[in-house]
Amino acid sequence: GKRFDRVRLFGTIGYSITALISGIMLKYGFVSIFIMATVSLSTVALVSRTYPTGRKLKRSDEEIDRSSLPLQFYLLLLAGVASITIGAFGSTFLPVLTSERGFDVSSAGFAFSLMAFSEVPFLFFAEKVVERFGNTRLLVIGIFATGLRWFLTSMATSFPIFLLLQMLHGINYIVVYYSVMNYIHTRFEASKTTRALTIYWMSTTGLSYLLGSVLGGVLIRAFGIVRVYTATGITGMAIAIFFSLLFAALHKRTAFTNR
Known part of the structure; x- marks a missing residue:
């Protein structure tokens, strides 16, 4: 079917547990992380072999819709890319920020674990x-919350407050991800869905994480990590306001839908 919240839920729980254990094991050296990763991936490989292999299907030309995708999709995609780029920057350099603040070496693991668990209420x-x-x-809310989170995180000097702020992750990436994915699965027929998903994943998983990590590293080297987190947070909130106004204007004048 078109529901994927439960599938994502179990992945989120698994990620959270792994991040928590990683943070604890890191105290015993980086080798322990590689050992844990080897055991985990080996287990996945063994379990996956128990599933039946489906036969490959080749679609006919009639089943492939080559018509253009609607403008609304590309606008949602652009907003999603902007948000996930900001989110990717923050997540990538979070361990560096914890080190800058003088927090314990395992604090990043605890933060990532809490971040993953914070997605659970939304997925339910x-x-x-x-x-x-x-x-x-929902997309605009997710973008604004992403900016707000990094803006507040840049000012957090207490570890408990720092951890609490990471719970905002529960209305960040997962909300942006789910809103765009839900739009694709509910608005497009199967002939267009595959193409839309391909464009979405190439843009977010590829472009967003590349920009977030590479450009983020350059900016941090030039201006310092705290300043860049602050600026990134403000930028995220500004982007949310911009898209909110744009979507509202298009909704009044065109067939643009809030659904």
Whole structure:
């Protein structure tokens, strides 16, 4: 079907547990991380072999829709790329920030674990939340929350406050990800869905993380990590306001939908 909240939920729980254990094991040296990764990936490989292999299907030309995707998709994609780029920067350099603040070496692991667990409440009620707010409004909320999180994180000098702020992750990436994915799966027929998903994943997993890590590293080297986190947070909130106004204007004048 078109529901993928439960699948994502179990992945989130697994990621959270792994991050928590990694943070604890890091105290015993980096070798322990490689050992844990080897055991985990070997287990995945063994378990995956128990699943039946489906036969490959070749679609006919009639089943492949080569018509252009709607403008709304590309606008949601652009907003998603901007948000995930900001999120990728913050997550990539979070261990560096914890070191800059003088927190314990395991603090990044605890932070990532808490970040993953914070997604669970949304995933339990994702369908109802989307129905209540709509995909575009939810996307804007996710972008603004991402900016707010990094802005506040840049000012956190206490580890407990730093950890609490990472709970905002529960309305960051997962909300942006889910709103765009839900739009694709509910608005497009199967003939267009694959192409839309390909463009989405290439843009976010590829472009966003590349920009977030590479450009972020350059900016941190030039201006310092705290300043860049602050500027990134402000930029994220400004982007959210811009897209909110843009979506509202398009909704009044065109067939642009909040759903």
